[in-house]
Amino acid sequence: xxxxxxxxxxxMIYNDDGVPIDYKFISVNPAFEKMTxxxxxxxxxxxxxxxxxxxxxxxxxxxxxxxxxxxxxxxxSYTETLNRYYxxxxxxxAKNRFACIFTDITPKKEFEEKIKxxxxxxxxxxxxxxxxxxxLDKDFTITRTNNAVIKILxxxxxxxxxxxxxxxxxGTKTPPDFCPALRVIKTKKKxxxxxxxxxxxxxxxxxxxxxxxxxxxxxxxxxxxxxEQKNVEKEKQxxxxxxxxxxxxxxxxxxxxxxxxxxNNMLNAIMGNIELAILKYETNxxxxxxxxxxxKAVLKSAEIASKILTFARNQESKPxxxxxxxxxxxxxxxxxxIIPESISLEFHPGENLWEVYMDPAHLDAILxxxxxxxxxxxxxxxxxxxxxxxxxxxxxxxxxxPDARPGEYAKIxxxxxxxxxxxxxxxxxxxxxxxxxxxxxxSGLGLSIVYGAVKQNNGFITVKSEINKGTTFExxxxxxxxxxxxxxxxxxxxxxxxxxxxxxxxxxxxxxxLIVDDEKSIxxxxxxxxxxxxxxxxxxxxxxxxLKILEKEKDTxxxxxxxxxxxxxxxxxxxxxxxxxxxxxxxxxxxxxxxEVMAYSEKYQKKFExxxxxxxxxxxxxKISRLIKE
Numbered sequence: 001x002x003x004x005x006x007x008x009x010x011x012m013i014y015n016d017d018g019v020p021i022d023y024k025f026i027s028v029n030p031a032f033e034k035m036t037x038x039x040x041x042x043x044x045x046x047x048x049x050x051x052x053x054x055x056x057x058x059x060x061x062x063x064x065x066x067x068x069x070x071x072x073x074x075x076x077s078y079t080e081t082l083n084r085y086y087x088x089x090x091x092x093x094a095k096n097r098f099a100c101i102f103t104d105i106t107p108k109k110e111f112e113e114k115i116k117x118x119x120x121x122x123x124x125x126x127x128x129x130x131x132x133x134x135x136l137d138k139d140f141t142i143t144r145t146n147n148a149v150i151k152i153l154x155x156x157x158x159x160x161x162x163x164x165x166x167x168x169x170x171g172t173k174t175p176p177d178f179c180p181a182l183r184v185i186k187t188k189k190k191x192x193x194x195x196x197x198x199x200x201x202x203x204x205x206x207x208x209x210x211x212x213x214x215x216x217x218x219x220x221x222x223x224x225x226x227x228e229q230k231n232v233e234k235e236k237q238x239x240x241x242x243x244x245x246x247x248x249x250x251x252x253x254x255x256x257x258x259x260x261x262x263x264n265n266m267l268n269a270i271m272g273n274i275e276l277a278i279l280k281y282e283t284n285x286x287x288x289x290x291x292x293x294x295x296k297a298v299l300k301s302a303e304i305a306s307k308i309l310t311f312a313r314n315q316e317s318k319p320x321x322x323x324x325x326x327x328x329x330x331x332x333x334x335x336x337x338i339i340p341e342s343i344s345l346e347f348h349p350g351e352n353l354w355e356v357y358m359d360p361a362h363l364d365a366i367l368x369x370x371x372x373x374x375x376x377x378x379x380x381x382x383x384x385x386x387x388x389x390x391x392x393x394x395x396x397x398x399x400x401x402p403d404a405r406p407g408e409y410a411k412i413x414x415x416x417x418x419x420x421x422x423x424x425x426x427x428x429x430x431x432x433x434x435x436x437x438x439x440x441x442x443s444g445l446g447l448s449i450v451y452g453a454v455k456q457n458n459g460f461i462t463v464k465s466e467i468n469k470g471t472t473f474e475x476x477x478x479x480x481x482x483x484x485x486x487x488x489x490x491x492x493x494x495x496x497x498x499x500x501x502x503x504x505x506x507x508x509x510x511x512x513x514l515i516v517d518d519e520k521s522i523x524x525x526x527x528x529x530x531x532x533x534x535x536x537x538x539x540x541x542x543x544x545x546x547l548k549i550l551e552k553e554k555d556t557x558x559x560x561x562x563x564x565x566x567x568x569x570x571x572x573x574x575x576x577x578x579x580x581x582x583x584x585x586x587x588x589x590x591x592x593x594x595x596e597v598m599a600y601s602e603k604y605q606k607k608f609e610x611x612x613x614x615x616x617x618x619x620x621x622x623k624i625s626r627l628i629k630e
Contacts, residue, residue, distance in 0.1 A: 003031055006103070007027075007099065008025060008027070008028045009099040010024060010063070011023060011024055011097050012097070020060050023098075025047075028043060035102075038051065054081050062075075063090055063100075066091065066098050067096060070092050073091075074088065074089045075088055076105065085104070086104060127147040130225075131223060131225075132149045132223040134160070135209075135221075136219040138216070138218060140219070145160050152223065153168065180205070181221065184219060190206070191206050192205040201230040207219065264302070264613035265519045265522060267613070269521035271614045271615070272528070274298065275618070276525070277291050278292070278295070279532075318361070320358075320359075321355050321357055324410050325353050328386060328388065331364055335368060338371065338375065339384065340375070342381045343374075344384070345386075346383065346385050348388075349388055350387065350388040350389035354479035356477040356479065365450070366449075373416075374416035377419050379418075383416070386412065386414050389411050390409070390410060390479075391410075392408055393409060393476070394406055401461075403460035411474060411477075413472060413473070414472070415473070417469070418470050426463065426465060430447050430448055430461075459475060460476050461473060511535055511556060512536040514549060514553075515530070515540070516540050517563040529621060533621055535624070538553065543577075546562075547577060547581075550581050550582065550585075554582050559628055561590065575587045588608065588609045588623055588624070589611070590615075
């Protein structure tokens with residue numbers, strides 16, 4: 001009666017065959033009533049099937065076995081009717097009788113279920129973490145792992161548990177010197193490092209684990225696959241390098257343009273004085289021969305300046321709609337002659353290739369320089385392949401180059417099977433004067449000309465190279481949909497003849513020419529030429545002085561020769577001011593840049609002529625004569 005555990009005594013009921021079929025309650029204690037909620041009066045004398053109709057048959061068999069053998073049993077039981085868990089101890093008390101002492105363990109079972117649920121949830125979370133997480137003992141032996149080891153290391157948990165961490169990660173019997181776990185022993189703090197194994201990158205983090213006494217008894221070892229992140233960083237760095245290279249080339253282009261401008265100014269002064277001297281010593285063959293040689297040197301120097309301007313994208317051009325397949329096919333027939341027979345040259349034209357708007361001379365320059373480069377890169381036998389195709393650049397493809405813009409392009413792929421370009425010099429190949437062919441006299445301008453020509457035609461270029469396999473250039477030129485507007489006036493040919501300067505009729509000789517250039521040496525040369533053809537001349541080195549002269553002598557000044565690049569204001573702006581003072585004045589612009597002329601307002605575009613630096617006095621004479629006579 002005083003027991004805290006519930007107690008009930010039962011009598012087994014058998015059928016005529018001696019088979020146990022039920023049992024009835026003989027007595028119960030107060031703890032039974034309290035624990036089950038069943039009153040003594042409700043159960044005494046009644047069978048268990050009457051009290052608990054849902055009782056399973058195996059309980060009757062279990063208790064009958066206790067009576068038959070006399071051996072007590074202890075077990076846990078769940079009673080669905082009462083929705084409770086019990087710890088039951090059953091033993092025999094008399095013939096056909098047994099007693100049960102049971103304890104309500106429902107709170108314990110519920111707690112255990114919570115623990116099991118938490119363990120299941122923890123295990124699910126643990127196994128779904130994308131990083132490999134190991135528990136290591138003090139000897140660095142892996143005691144537990146999650147399932148990420150299957151995906152990241154292609155190993156099963158059984159293949160790693162029981163092994164040292166370095167055996168699994170590095171495949172070694174001893175830890176490497178940089179092992180973070182070894183450092184943790186010394187520092188008692190988290191340690192980490194990045195590893196590259198084959199083509200994979202990993203981040204390793206090792207943290208110490210302490211017990212309640214703050215004694216370190218193991219480690220948590222986290223291995224994360226960061227390959228994708230590293231690849232993204234590499235791509236980002238590559239794009240930043242490309243952007244830097246593009247910006248550097250733009251800066252070099254501006255610098256090269258400025259150098260070429262100054263260079264052309266000096267060449268112009270030299271050229272003019274040489275040609276004036278040729279006229280002076282026309283009958284002295286010995287002196288004339290030396291002067292002609294000097295003139296040839298100036299012309300060669302002018303070619304270098306022209307190449308620099310092409311890189312700077314300031315070379316004047318004559319763009320038009322082009323069928324690239326047709327143009328490339330014709331160019332390659334000519335270029336075939338400069339390529340040894342041991343190198344095959346193939347062209348695979350794309351179908352229905354879009355037209356582009358560019359200067360054919362620029363396309364020829366691109367193909368020529370790429371062919372020369374490829375020829376030099378292929379030592380003996382090899383192949384040069386040129387192919388074309390249509391491509392559409394959308395936002396997903398803008399990463400191929402910082403110069404890429406969305407749109408439709410005709411793409412030229414130029415590849416060779418040469419020795420390739422080392423990765424460390426790849427960013428420099430478009431720099432002017434950069435060359436790896438110093439022994440063979442390379443100028444270092446070939447690829448810079450290619451770059452400048454592509455950029456001048458609103459395209460962009462990419463390059464890929466692999467040592468001993470070859471190099472591929474991809475040139476993207478924007479598709480043209482309609483005929484473009486009037487192009488810039490063509491570059492004047494530099495004559496190599498020593499034609500005599502023709503004198504103008506006497507009625508024209510009363511006119512004056514106003515010469516405006518900030519280089520005194522150039523104004524002096526032009527003054528000499530103007531005076532030799534019978535015209536008067538007046539010069540100024542600043543636009544403000546030129547405006548004062550024109551205001552004063554506007555009745556006699558019929559022609560102004562103006563350098564486009566001037567202090568105070570541009571030559572084109574000065575020309576507009578001249579037109580305001582003298583609407584009928586003729587203008588001859590001296591230019592070394594295409595961009596200078598393109599900036600000129602459409603209002604006056606058809607009223608002026610252009611002569612390109614460095615010019616011969618014979619070209620200058622023809623221009624002056626034509627403008628004065630009009």
